[in-house]
Amino acid sequence: MxxxxxxxxxALTQTISALGAMPTGTVERAHExxxxxxxxxxxxxxxxxxxxxxxxxxxxxxLGLIVSPDGLVMVxxxxxxxxxxxxNVRVVVxxxxxxxxxxxxxxxxxxxxxxxxxxxxxxxxxxxxHVTFARGVSLGLGEPVMAFGLLGDxxxxxxxxxxxxxxxxxxxxxxxxxxxxxxxxxxxGGPCLDANGRVVGVVGYDLTREQGxxxxxxxxxxxxxxxxxxxxxxxxxxxxxxxxxxxxxxxxGVFTQPLTDDLARYWNLPAEGGIVxxxxxxxxxxxxxxxxxxDIVTRFNGVAVRARQDRDVLxxxxxxxxxxxxxxAEVHFLRDGEPMTLTVTLVPRPTAAADAxxxxxxxxxxxxxxxxxxxxxxxxIGPDVEGVIVRRVKSGSWADLAQMRPGAIVLEFGGIPxxxxxxxEAAVERMxxxxxxxxxxxxRVGQRTGFFRLQPRWPAE
Amino acid sequence: MNRLCLILPVFAVxxxxxxxxxASQDRAVLRARDQVAPAMVHIRPVREVFRRGEREEVVxxxxxxxxxxxxxxxxxxxxxxxxxxxxxCVLSDKEEIEAEVIGSDPFTDIALLKLKGKPGQTFPTxxxxxxxxxxxxxxxxxxxxPHGLARSVSLGIVSVTDRYLGGSDQERAPYNNWIQTDxxxxxxxxxxxxxxxxxxxxxxxxxxxxxxxxxxxxxxINIAREVVEDIKDNGRVERSWLGMTxxxxxxxxxxxxxxGVVIGSVDPYSPAAQSGIRxxxxxxxxxxxxxxxxxxxxxPPVRKRLADLPVGETATLSLDRGxxxxxLEVVTLEKxxxxxxxxxxxxxxxxxxxxxxxxxxxxxxxxxxxxxVSGTREGGMASNAGLGAGDIVLSVDGEPVRNLAxxxxxxEEAVDSGRELVLMDVKRGALTRFVLLKQGGSAGAVxxxxxx
Numbered sequence: 001m002x003x004x005x006x007x008x009x010x011a012l013t014q015t016i017s018a019l020g021a022m023p024t025g026t027v028e029r030a031h032e033x034x035x036x037x038x039x040x041x042x043x044x045x046x047x048x049x050x051x052x053x054x055x056x057x058x059x060x061x062x063l064g065l066i067v068s069p070d071g072l073v074m075v076x077x078x079x080x081x082x083x084x085x086x087x088n089v090r091v092v093v094x095x096x097x098x099x100x101x102x103x104x105x106x107x108x109x110x111x112x113x114x115x116x117x118x119x120x121x122x123x124x125x126x127x128x129x130h131v132t133f134a135r136g137v138s139l140g141l142g143e144p145v146m147a148f149g150l151l152g153d154x155x156x157x158x159x160x161x162x163x164x165x166x167x168x169x170x171x172x173x174x175x176x177x178x179x180x181x182x183x184x185x186x187x188x189g190g191p192c193l194d195a196n197g198r199v200v201g202v203v204g205y206d207l208t209r210e211q212g213x214x215x216x217x218x219x220x221x222x223x224x225x226x227x228x229x230x231x232x233x234x235x236x237x238x239x240x241x242x243x244x245x246x247x248x249x250x251x252x253g254v255f256t257q258p259l260t261d262d263l264a265r266y267w268n269l270p271a272e273g274g275i276v277x278x279x280x281x282x283x284x285x286x287x288x289x290x291x292x293x294x295d296i297v298t299r300f301n302g303v304a305v306r307a308r309q310d311r312d313v314l315x316x317x318x319x320x321x322x323x324x325x326x327x328x329a330e331v332h333f334l335r336d337g338e339p340m341t342l343t344v345t346l347v348p349r350p351t352a353a354a355d356a357x358x359x360x361x362x363x364x365x366x367x368x369x370x371x372x373x374x375x376x377x378x379x380x381i382g383p384d385v386e387g388v389i390v391r392r393v394k395s396g397s398w399a400d401l402a403q404m405r406p407g408a409i410v411l412e413f414g415g416i417p418x419x420x421x422x423x424x425e426a427a428v429e430r431m432x433x434x435x436x437x438x439x440x441x442x443x444r445v446g447q448r449t450g451f452f453r454l455q456p457r458w459p460a461e
Numbered sequence: 462m463n464r465l466c467l468i469l470p471v472f473a474v475x476x477x478x479x480x481x482x483x484a485s486q487d488r489a490v491l492r493a494r495d496q497v498a499p500a501m502v503h504i505r506p507v508r509e510v511f512r513r514g515e516r517e518e519v520v521x522x523x524x525x526x527x528x529x530x531x532x533x534x535x536x537x538x539x540x541x542x543x544x545x546x547x548x549x550c551v552l553s554d555k556e557e558i559e560a561e562v563i564g565s566d567p568f569t570d571i572a573l574l575k576l577k578g579k580p581g582q583t584f585p586t587x588x589x590x591x592x593x594x595x596x597x598x599x600x601x602x603x604x605x606x607p608h609g610l611a612r613s614v615s616l617g618i619v620s621v622t623d624r625y626l627g628g629s630d631q632e633r634a635p636y637n638n639w640i641q642t643d644x645x646x647x648x649x650x651x652x653x654x655x656x657x658x659x660x661x662x663x664x665x666x667x668x669x670x671x672x673x674x675x676x677x678x679x680x681x682i683n684i685a686r687e688v689v690e691d692i693k694d695n696g697r698v699e700r701s702w703l704g705m706t707x708x709x710x711x712x713x714x715x716x717x718x719x720x721g722v723v724i725g726s727v728d729p730y731s732p733a734a735q736s737g738i739r740x741x742x743x744x745x746x747x748x749x750x751x752x753x754x755x756x757x758x759x760x761p762p763v764r765k766r767l768a769d770l771p772v773g774e775t776a777t778l779s780l781d782r783g784x785x786x787x788x789l790e791v792v793t794l795e796k797x798x799x800x801x802x803x804x805x806x807x808x809x810x811x812x813x814x815x816x817x818x819x820x821x822x823x824x825x826x827x828x829x830x831x832x833x834v835s836g837t838r839e840g841g842m843a844s845n846a847g848l849g850a851g852d853i854v855l856s857v858d859g860e861p862v863r864n865l866a867x868x869x870x871x872x873e874e875a876v877d878s879g880r881e882l883v884l885m886d887v888k889r890g891a892l893t894r895f896v897l898l899k900q901g902g903s904a905g906a907v908x909x910x911x912x913x
Contacts, residue, residue, distance in 0.1 A: 255894075257894055257895065262882060262897050262899065263884075263895065263897055265882070266884055266897060276895060278893055278895060279891070279893045279894070293893060377890075377891045377892070378890070379890075379891075380824070380825055380891040381891075437715075438713075438714060438715060440712070440714070442740065442741065446823075447819075447822045448725065449725055449726035449727075449740050450706065450712070450725035450726055450740075451713050451723060451725060451741075452712065453712055453714065453715075455715070
């Protein structure tokens with residue numbers, strides 16, 4: 001409340017523009033340095049309807065920011081979300097006569113910040129103009145900043161700069177700086193510089209779910225994504241397919257809820273607080289360590305834990321995640337009001353469904369994924385169920401004809417048990433070799449199982 | 462003015478009908494109508510419904526027909542069933558009379574009512590036909606109260622004699638196929654008769670396909686007749702439950718020589734699971750009676766044969782498991798109500814039902830316990846505490862909830878005690894959580910120190 005009031009006060013009393021508030025020459029020097037690192041990213045976009053498997057294609061264009069001399073480009077994360085896949089990505093570097101158009105590959109999207117990285121693939125190696133982020137810079141309320149971006153297609157994507165003031169500072173779920181007024185579309189993902197000409201972050205509109213916001217949920221209010229959120233990906237870029245980052249995130253395997261004042265009072269607990277373990281994930285490190293549902297964690301790996309509101313729960317998730325895979329963390333907790341301690345060895349966070357490998361069979365028309373832990377939790381599937389989940393059914397395929405639908409879990413394919421996508425792939429290959437007239441597929445749909453019969457018509461040999 | 466608008470189109474239809482229909486058929490239709498119309502009943506029951514976390518009473522409109530001179534009436538369960546509090550009927554002579562629900566069966570959507578006539582009063586009745594002898598193309602008519610318009614007749618033909626309705630209807634009406642007709646059936650026709658030109662009732666109108674023209678469905682009278690007999694004898698229909706689903710053999714092979722029915726799924730902890738039956742097994746015979754379903758239309762009779770096994774007794778299923786034959790013995794359990802009882806907790810602002818085997822399976826509970834929240838009232842204590850429809854309450858203040866009745870007891874005790882905080886252990890899907898309900902702070906509380 002106080003911050004909002006302050007922010008309004010600044011907007012009203014400020015009589016000079018943010019650019020005008022910069023020391024003489026700062027804007028020009030910054031523009032000279034930063035503008036060449038701005039690029040135009042043109043791409044095709046495949047949008048898959050998860051229910052029908054039907055794919056629509058469209059094309060788009062967005063601002064990119066070159067962040068390394070070998071051509072690593074950072075763009076806004078919306079280019080790649082569930083069911084939306086970019087293809088034929090090209091990066092246009094430079095302007096006018098110096099304009100160069102390069103193909104680029106899409107790297108694995110980081111799962112904790114809503115940006116995407118591309119790697120330019122020039123035919124001959126070259127050095128790209130790029131920005132270097134200043135790290136650990138904090139901004140003050142009312143401080144002027146410069147935002148760089150594109151003026152859009154109609155102005156031949158000319159580079160521009162706009163001045164803004166830091167209008168608010170958010171402390172939760174972690175520190176964010178809000179700009180005082182919105183920025184044009186072509187400036188989203190563009191660099192943000194302070195009065196000293198330091199590149200402190202990029203302008204973005206959204207937080208990912210894990211940052212406490214649903215995608216698009218906070219659209220309309222621009223934030224500065226501080227460089228600390230993504231510089232680790234610049235230092236160590238994600239690969240094309242493998243998940244480098246998330247594999248390093250540590251996992252405990254619990255769901256938690258805040259220890260509200262009322263709950264603490266109900267349980268007669270001291271006011272120091274803690275976090276309540278509400279659900280224990282099957283086979284998780286928490287479970288094998290001896291932690292139980294209902295335990296109240298008060299200290300984790302030496303850090304005091306306190307969660308009084310829903311959003312505080314994210315801090316605990318982050319704390320666990322950053323404790324490090326393989327580390328033994330000491331957990332202090334209350335069980336029935338009694339303080340207890342135990343040690344838990346953290347494991348890598350299991351692969352999420354969105355990152356799971358997919359296999360698309362081009363004979364029967366099924367695209368399947370491994371059953372990941374998050375899907376098991378979402379669909380309430382026990383550890384006894386092994387199979388692959390149907391992600392898409394190609395329209396008009398044998399699978400479509402047999403009325404198979406996305407969400408079905410394939411347990412057996414043509415009598416061959418399927419526990420993962422390798423099994424599924426092998427089963428499909430075997431069918432292709434044996435060419436049976438019909439293939440019975442044993443599936444789980446909801447809590448029930450049943451059979452589907454595929455009747456492929458094999459091409460003449 | 463309104464009335465004119467309604468009548469004019471009716472004239473138009475009759476004129477067209479007269480022009481094209483042979484006089485002999487016209488006479489047959491009138492004769493058949495005359496045999497059934499006097500026994501028609503316009504039914505307006507008051508029914509309890511639970512929505513948005515509250516119990517409400519609503520008036521519904523449906524149709525029915527009298528099958529015995531002492532006043533037994535057949536209608537749909539979704540018109541008048543266990544949840545009807547008052548059943549008002551209007552007879553063909555416009556006499557208004559109350560009826561009692563003798564029994565109902567949600568799985569066939571049939572209910573049996575008894576008119577509360579004066580001592581010695583007799584009623585006109587219909588004649589029941591034989592639905593197994595129906596043929597597609599045969600002329601039929603539907604009588605009833607479409608949209609509340611009593612004494613309406615519509616004419617058409619049997620489109621299909623054995624329509625299989627899959628999807629959720631398969632769960633709700635697993636034991637019968639349907640007579641599909643193009644005689645106009647609308648809301649309010651429910652429970653009314655489908656009649657052949659001999660004036661015999663051959664079906665009970667119950668469904669229509671929305672978004673389509675003249676695709677209506679009736680329950681075959683042979684199914685209804687059996688259900689009515691059971692209700693007359695026992696007040697209800699007793700069925701066995703084995704805890705498995707069956708599929709036609711075409712779900713695995715097109716080979717017509719492959720006999721039996723395919724076991725699609727086996728519920729955990731069910732009699733079928735305990736006897737070792739597995740998905741993929743083919744049932745060839747039940748207690749020595751061969752069963753076979755190559756196509757899904759043949760499934761309802763097989764399900765019915767399994768449901769008709771005596772409850773609590775041992776049955777022998779002859780199976781084909783991957784080519785080897787075996788007999789397995791299975792002890793049946795009684796099939797429970799589809800939904801179970803529902804109750805409204807006014808103080809907390811929510812409605813709850815019994816945990817049915819289906820809810821149990823969906824939630825992966827290992828035993829049948831707890832209470833299922835079917836709705837919450839906006840702004841009520843339950844809703845404010847974060848409780849929502851679909852939650853299963855497993856314990857209240859540390860005490861495990863055994864069933865709905867136990868939950869009602871715990872709720873009453875908590876309300877009477879007036880304690881401020883009530884802790885519930887709640888499960889939804891794979892996740893469990895603690896829900897703290899804050900009682901009090903509502904109207905009637907007097908602030909301390911207030912002396913008026």
